[in-house]
Amino acid sequence: MSVELKPASKYERKIFYKEEWNVKDVPDFIRNSLTSREFGFDHYGNGPNDRYKVFVDDLRLKRFIKVKQPFAAYCSVAFYDKPNQRKGWQKSELVFDVDAKDIPIRTCDCAEGEVCEKCLNQAKEIVLMIRDVLSGDFGLTNINLIYSGRGYHVRVLDEDVMDASSELRGDIIQYVTGSKLPDLSNEYGFNDLQPFIIPFGYPKNFTRWSKYTILHLRRSSKLDDVNNQLLRDVLKHRNLLQEDLWGMFRSNIGPIRYKKVMNAVSRINMQITDTKVSIDLKRILRLPSTLHSKVSMKSTLIKNIETFDPFDDAVPKFVYERND
Template sequence: MEIKLQPATNYERKIFYKEEWDVNDVPDFVIDSLTSREFGFDHYGQGPNDRYKTFPDALRLKRFMKVKQPFAAYCSVAFYDKPKQRKGWKQSELVFDVDAKDVPIRTCDCNEGEVCDKCLSQAKDIVLMIKDVLEGDLGLKNINMIYSGRGYHVRVLDESVMTSSSDLRGQIVQYVIGAKEPDLSNSMGFTNLQHFIIPYGYSKNFTKWSKYTILHLTEKSKLDNVNTKLLKDTLKFRHFLEDDQWGMFRGNIGPIRFNKLISAVARINMSITDTKVSIDLKRILRLPSTLHSKVSMKSTLIKNIETFDPFDDAVPQFVYERKD
């Protein structure tokens, strides 16, 4: 059966919350901090305007969801002493938001604002790369992967980042997604990000992301300060990058044009994830287990990102019962 990413009707939403949604599907990392979080709801498909909600326990949350059957449900990444007033901030998750419709170099034929299995697969590839850097370079362990409905949220709850400032989070994001060209004049050989002493693999990490972006460019791609001739030559010689022959690629492009290309790629990499979400200490995110009503998909905690397929693992039952 072909899964169509179309809006859920009011009836389908009611059926989902009445017969399928289970409070036990809300991840433990949310339930364990339930009383410290702010919740928000969208009841009419116009955005989360029902804010500052709190729940003393999972039973109260269950009752609310069963009665209200919201268009969308959200919870804060922040923990507060007084979540109902959003006062007494204690700490916040570090979040990477990868939305398939906003991937800067998409290889599918989707119209703006649309998603398909191809760009969702591309978003998953990006999330896997982010996860590798978080674990391998930064040594983070409490990493939760969420399918959001049209993309993925990476939610990190290690203590070393939970209390970090917006400025530090911005630096971490730049490092993780290869969005800043490495300063090769740094003779110290490492970057110091407060809690993290990162071995000077910055250049290697930046190169990995640049390779990913360049290999996904098409003739229709638009890059700042990159003219048609440079783009064509990039596509012509990028096969060298498949074997990591950067010297050959740079030699055919030319050093001046190569530097211009790499600067443009760094700006593209910056838009791989929504940086505003990562640095916002008071952001609310879609509540895992709930319905993304615009596409009729479940926001789902992913147990195994390698094998996860949203078209198998995040489809509500009512979608299979639709009559064309």
């Protein structure tokens, strides 16, 4: 059957938390640090206004959620000495938030704010690319992938990045998403990233993301400083990038116009993830295992991203029992 991404009723939330939700489905990387994290809840669909919650063990978290059956549940990416006051910051996960409804160049025909199977698959492709850069270029290993309900969260808990400042996180985001024109005089492209061993260098990663973006452009795409004629020329010659013939692509576009295109592409790449989420050291994110009530999907820790299908692995039982 097809899954309709519509809001869950109060009764459906009750059924989900009574019969399906299990505190043991909360990922270990959160359960093992409960007393250092802030929890927040949205009980009525108006946003997380019940915040500064702390749970000393699984049992108390379980009791709270089973009783409250929240519209949405969140926990902080930050670790605190006093999470109930958000004081004594220790460190924070490095997070990449890829929401299918916010992908800048979507290949589907969804209306604004909506998601479908096609754009969710596109979000998954992006997450795979982010994961590969984090592990391949930065050598990070504690990378957790979460289906959020309308997209994906990449949550990194390597100690090398947990104490990074907002400024350094901003540089990491630009590197990972290919959203800065490369400085070819610098092997890395980013002076601030020298503490990390980056074997391939930034230009290769920028090329990879730029190719992805250009190959996904549509006639209706809007790019800064790129007029309709230039966009048509890009679409006409972009098949050259399938063979990585960048020199021929540049020649056919023209060097000045090519630079305009690459500047515009780098700005699009920056919109692939929600930058505000990544640099916010005190952000709260949807708690994996809980319900995204706006679309009736489960936020889910992904064990195998290659085989993960949200329409098989993240649909609550009550969705299949609806009688419309």
